[in-house]
Amino acid sequence: MLGNGLKVLVHTDQSTPMAVVNVLYDVGARDENPEQTGFAHLFEHLMFGGSVHIPDYDDPLQLAGGENNAYTTNDLTNYYCQLPAENLETAFWLESDRMLSLAFGKKSLDVQRKVVCEEFKEHYINKPYGDVWHIMRGLTYKNHPYRWMTIGKELSHVENATLEDVKQFFFKHYTPSNAILVVAGNVTIDNVRLLAEKWFGDIPSGEKYIRMLPKEEEQQEERRMTVHRKVPLDAIYKTWHMCGRLDDDYYATDLLTDILGGGASSRLYQALVKEQQLFSGINCFHFGSLDNGIITIEGQLVKGVAMKDAEDAIEKELDKVKQHLIDERELQKVQNKTESVMAFEDMSVMNRAGSLAYYELLGDGEMMNTEFKKYQEVTVTDLNRLANQILVPSNSNTLWYLAEN
């Protein structure tokens, strides 16, 4: 850790000619003001609009043979770039300058507001079923800021963003003490230490942001909603509240969603798509959120099937996991799948750097190596207990998304 509070992690891999620099900022859509949603994501765009000493981020990086990208979630914002290892210092120069301060150009804000609005349209308006998660988040969360999507609650929040708002957001969240720097690839610890001190060492630490988010109260009764849209087919969406990422039950809950709807041999797919042919597709997954999250089932109905029958059939499958212990082999199957997913994810240095930053945000980068053990410890009794605790009507939210006419 540097004097200003910036955490620095190094992962060396001499088998690659490349280096990866990953900067994770501990700020996501959950940290936004309800009247100014979409800010964390708009900000991600502005981070490429030039910093205090460097007019453009992309050009110098590309000149150094590098490429980069970034993403914003409800929990965090992550920036990463990869470049030939000899040019590592270029990435330090660029990343440190934009952590120091952005240029806050008016033109950049004007343009990126428009770009984000087009992104909003491309993904959430001009697409069948594009507004589903806007509706479902609002239905599921009443207090917690997970009630809006990262793109924002409405276009106007982004359209009305001012330079002053943007500056405030930056100096509140984009400080060394709110960031984690991971350097990976063909690098040495000594060199990274040297470069980190040189480029990040003198950035003022800023005030540590203390997160105080409104807590979501336990849901007491079932919520339902129906909408009609110009889509060709009916669809159903259900959510249930689940624990947060750091809870002991997280791993079993994760596996439970896999049992129900994680692929071609999962229960919902086999029963409802293949055997009963009520759905053309059905999935069950969760969002992996840091705070208390949600499990969801989404299904597209076969034309002509009544919504009520489709929903009853889902409930019947849920009853099975609540009433009976699942087979040990079925548990082992999803554990094996998890092991495999983790191994494939770890193939690229870029992914490993991102994971390391994420686990450090959770509290300890070392978790990356102990996660699978937690999955192995899950028992069929855990799955049964959680199914009975989570998948109950009073904890559920249901949306009937119906085709007009």
Place this chain on the structure above:
Amino acid sequence: MPDRKIAPHIKDAVEYKLVLKHPDQFKLANGVDVYSLNAGTEEVVQIEWVFKAGNWFEKKKNLSSATNFLIKNGTKKRTAYQINEYVDFYGAYLSRSCYNETAVVTLHCLSRHLENVLPLVQELFTDAVFPEEELNIYRQNMKQKLAVNLKKCDFIAGRKIDELLFGINHPYGVYSAVEDYDAISKSELEVYYAQYYKTGHCTIFSAGILPPHFEKLMNDFFGGLPFNQQAIVEPKHEIVAADQKQWNIINDVDGVQGSVRIARPFPTRTHPDFPKVQVLNALFGGFFGSRLMTNIREDKGYTYGIYSFLVNHIHGGAWMISTEAGREVCEATVKEVYHEMQRLREGEIGNDELLLVKNYLIGTLLGDLDGPFQIIGRWKNLILNGLDEKYFYNAVDTIKHIDASELNKMAIKYLNPEEFYELVVV
């Protein structure tokens, strides 16, 4: 305190020597070529069985893609569920994809489970049965999926532009109507399967950390199958490009965005201009720092993203520009695309800009060659196109040495608006 105004010294990426690592190669008893790259840091493998079974060979629409999709939905010994459960149990992924010339079955799994999964893969190539029930579900789900896709401007634009470039009867331009899915029968799938998989032409590409007896393993399971015993007759298909260049299609009266596609026919990779135009394309619209992106996204804010790319099929290609833009700025977007073409034809390309593009291309190539799956992917591309590593090194050499005047010549030769199809779907 460092002087933040001065960029650190960089090694120009063009100074890097790029090396495309050679895969091992062996032949199975039946003559099937296996390329294998034993490398990596994780204990995982990827194996691809590539068949000459793409839609180039089908006599009826969707026959190739339906056969490819349903190949793992039942064998003489196992139901679709049993196959899926078995694959999932070993944490493996068995996917299939159908392209124009080829159709592929791909396995990803942990190295230590490979021996458990290979017998199943073999079964798919000897004993697939295409149950009627599975075909019915497939038909129904594909029809529903198509109904949803038909609401999307980008989907409509994507298939229309291919039709304009290659013709609706050409494998590259053909697309499906809902009723086409009803027209395929179980017996047609069986015949297609027997001809193009069971006794078809197969090439195998594998990468990752492979077991020491990999060659024997592959021979045991696949060396005795009747692959590659007879030559596959390749049908001839003539490209029939549309006469009308400009198209406006209204798909959704209330839509807030339109899909813009601007494209022209372009030669395949064997043409000497191809590697040069790859560099010009990067500069024009091939990456985030390109002229199209800089002007139309970063300056005007008309779109979330705009890209140009070379469509490189084996028998014919295209140069295409693609974006989703605000409904009211689609026209302005098209105008700016042509404006950027004009700048490339008439203006000079500065040394700084050219060096940036070259460094970017080499740098990303260096990154792309990192990892066994990426390297075998490049080889697969070369081999299926009948090329070898000379092609790769020539392309690298072109990036390193091409100059502004040569790029300008390419722009004058190819970036003429009157030769482009222009399609806007709103």
